[in-house]
Amino acid sequence: MQKSFLSAAAALLASTSIASADGVLNIYNWGNYTSPELIEQFTADTGIQVTITDFDSNDTALARVRQGGHGFDIVVPTHSYVQQWIAEGLLQPLDDAIVTDRGNIAPQWLNVDFDPGREYTVPWQWGTTGVIVNTSVYGGDINTADIFLHPPAELVGRINVIPEMSDVMAMTVYAVGGDNACTDDMEIWRQVRDTLMAAKPNWLALDYGTLDSYVAGDIAAGVYWNGASMRARLQNPDLAYGYPATGYPVWMDNAAVLADAQNTENAMIFINYILQPEHAAMLSNFARYANGITGSEAFMDEGMRTAPEIVIPEELVAAGRFSPACPQEIQDIRTQIWTGLLQ
Structure with a gap:
């Protein structure tokens, strides 16, 4: 784990705003797509308790968040929907003071058409x-x-x-x-x-x-x-x-912080957490997709490197x-x- 993350996490966890959030984070994601090992490790490292709610399609997720009152902090839309989320004001820009490791994103996934410069999103899996x-x-x-x-x-x-x-x-x-x-x-x-x-x-x-x-x-x-x-x-x-x-x-699915998130700082900490190669690898080892984070391959299961479903x-x-x-x-x-x- 990088020192920059530890420093940011320590400072944020000690702040009044984090305390008022009660150390929780609510993620809205595709079903059976979030590594339990990653969530357990994240909670151990930060003290933030995570709840996962599943959706089964991009349209379902978009419709639910549009309604408001959902209580989610992070959502994981597919690339072809990201511009719609942004245009409707449903996402907030990433906080540069917390999301400090976007440089870990592989070059081909960094300046993408659907989110130039990764202002709103980071890779989840592709x-x-x-x-x-x-x-x-x-x-x-x-x-x-x-x-x-x-x-x-x-x-x-x-x-x-x-x-x-x-x-x-x-x-x-x-x-x-x-x-x-x-x-x-x-x-x-x-x-x-x-x-x-x-x-x-x-x-x-x-x-x-x-x-x-x-x-x-x-x-x-x-x-x-x-x-x-x-x-x-x-x-x-x-x-x-x-x-x-x-x-x-x-395709690429991407993690983003919702505009009406109730636990924004916790969400930003999580976004930066999955930019660490060893944590991105946990996502891949569970869901069996590539992740778009440079260096994550070193932490992946050996079978991921030669699987016919991964190697086209x-x-x-x-x-x-x-x-x-x-x-x-x-x-x-x-x-x-x-x-x-x-x-």
Whole structure:
């Protein structure tokens, strides 16, 4: 742990404002995504007690915070939503006096388009969205979106699709020949709509909490995140993660302090805490995603460095695309298609 952090933490914990916050911190994050080991260590180091509340989608998180009265201090939105959070005044700038270690952020993740100079956010985890397949059920090519859009007979009725609109829409746009997840080509969107509607009867569900079902073999394939896929494979070696050659989303989730946080200083201390390589590694070792913090690899589990869910095959690297935030008119089209799919 760096001396700069210890000094800042000691000074803040001794201050009147921290005492009035009762040493608590409330984090609003994706489910099953926060390392218990990290939280235990943070509390041991700072005395701050942490409560985690889960959300299951970016839209759910945004809607909840917009309502106010939530009591959360930190939120973890995906990159394509960050500008919306900022524009609506829902986040506050990071305190330079407390968040002193943004220099630990890897260069490619420091001056990002969605938060130039990292004024509001720091990396939490980053990864890809692809497909997961039980290879004891299906032995063909897994690097294809056909796994869920045009599934082979042995997978029909045994497919789950995560109900995360941006990821599913992007993968389908690429699969039907579009080269931009926010394309303004209406013919592409018609093909996306028709393809998804035709595919849905072949699926078992659109659900998030499916890791145990993959491990048990109750679900044989689906759209899934790379880290969750790795966690499943470690419990069932028949599971494999595929990168659709037509294109797949690359994303980054980011920690930010809410504008109406009740424990702002505690939140800033936590933000700086996860910028330390050994602490970022705790997040990765739990959730099985990369984290964007320089030097964290030295503290990661050995398996993280060679995992097929983390190390993208060289020939498929170029198919990964960092999805932008879509203009409102395109977002409306995607929402209309998505609403029809969920009915």
